Amino acid sequence: MAGIKPSPARPRSESGNPSTTLRRFSGNGEPVKKAVSQDEKRRTREAEKAEKLMHLVCWGPKLYSSSSSSFSSLDNVIDSMIQRNQDAFREILNSVNPDIVEQVFKPRKRRYIHRDREGNHRQLMKEYFEENYIYLPEYFRRRFKMQRELFLRILNDVKAYDDYFIQKRDAIGRLGLSSIQKMTTAIRILVYGYVVDHCDEYIKIDENTAIETLMTFCKVVIGVYGEEYMRPPNEADIARLLQEGEERGFLGMLGSIDCMHWEWKNCPVTWHGTHKGRSHTPTLILEAVASKDLWIWHTFFRMPGSHNDINVLYHSPVFDSIITGQIPLVNFVMNDYYHTMGYYLVDGTYIPE
Structure with a gap:
């Protein structure tokens, strides 16, 4: 119809991204672009650059099968990879925020917990194994599910079979866990089902060492007493x-x-x-x-x-x-x-x- 004019098309961004679509607000009716925080854009770009930097540092570039097949050794692959990507790596490194680079390449120290294992060994000896022990034999029998003499006999057999249960010094010369501490850990886990955190609090032994001690103790007991026990009588x-x-x-x-x-x-x-x-x-x-x-x-x-x-x-x-x-x-x-x-x-x- 001649009296009706078609409405103009709604303006859209060149990329077609809905987030940048022009919107019409009430008032003067002029199209206004949706405001986006410049700081947010900058942080996004910095994060992307840091991700690329970490990819190059940790994983290196993608190696295609056609190009990698021509190399005779891994050293040639690494040298060619560095040569082809050093310009890109330098460009990314220069454009990233220095604070982010420092945080990425900052050396991380291993967390160390000082456990007083020497003091715990003295406490165990004072409570159960010294001549003037604190707890009576019936307490030992109830808590270890065996007599003290049987515990010490098993301890001597285990030490003679595997030197894992012999107390040694670490790299700095400090005494490690004693044989009594290791066997007490294994017995408490087997008898009461203690979690390793409880063993850490009571015996001052970390999680990995507690699990390793338990597994080693079970293998040693099977090796020492397997031929005598758990077999049909002759x-x-x-x-x-x-x-x-x-x-x-x-x-x-x-x-x-x-x-x-x-x-x-x-x-x-x-x-x-x-x-x-x-x-x-x-x-x-x-x-x-x-x-x-x-x-x-x-x-x-x-x-x-x-x-x-x-x-x-x-x-x-x-x-x-x-x-x-x-x-x-x-x-x-x-x-x-x-x-x-x-x-x-x-x-x-x-x-x-």
Whole structure:
């Protein structure tokens, strides 16, 4: 129609970026460009330059497969890379804020925490191991789950097997952690499930060293006692076990077997129903066979806490060696009957209905 004129097109920026689109405000109606902080633009440019600088310093330029294949060694690649990019590197370095360059290339010191491990060693000795110790033997037994004599015997065997547990001096001549401190750390983690932060506060040992000490202690214990413990008894062991049982009035007894419930603190909620038993808390059952002198040669640990001892015994491999004939025969006479198989003493009897 002749009387109607089309409205002029809305002005747009050359780049087409919506953030720089001209807007019309009320008032005089003149197009005004959206104000952007100059400081923000400058900070963005400085950050981009610093990022490029760090890329060149840390990673270097991109190497294409076609060009890198012509180099015979890594030194030639590095020399060519520096030669091709030194101009770009110098340009970026000169244009970046000196404060940013200083912050990027500022040497970072390793954080050092002074732990009084010497004082902690003296405190441990004063509390448990010196002649006039502070805590009585029953306190040591409750806190370390073993007698002091057994602890010291294991400590001597571990030190003789691996010099990791022998106290040494570091690069500056300062004494490191003592063998008692390292073994105490491993025992506390195994017995109580201590976190490494608690060990750091109590024994003055950092996280990495505590984990390393625990792993080394477990490997050393397996190496030292693996051939004696956690194996089926041989003929000499069976003869000794039968003699111990006969002295106590139990002919043919090979040891005591029992099941104990270990609380599973971090058990998933969906598994609570299958792992709750008489204690009404999620547990896992440990079956073990031990002799009078606490020689443990059989363990079975995986059954949920909702099972009773008979169910655990059905799944246990404790009788597999007898079924397959791998264990020596036991010969004894009781009540005028000749027996060729031994038995285990339990703490209760289940009579089937």
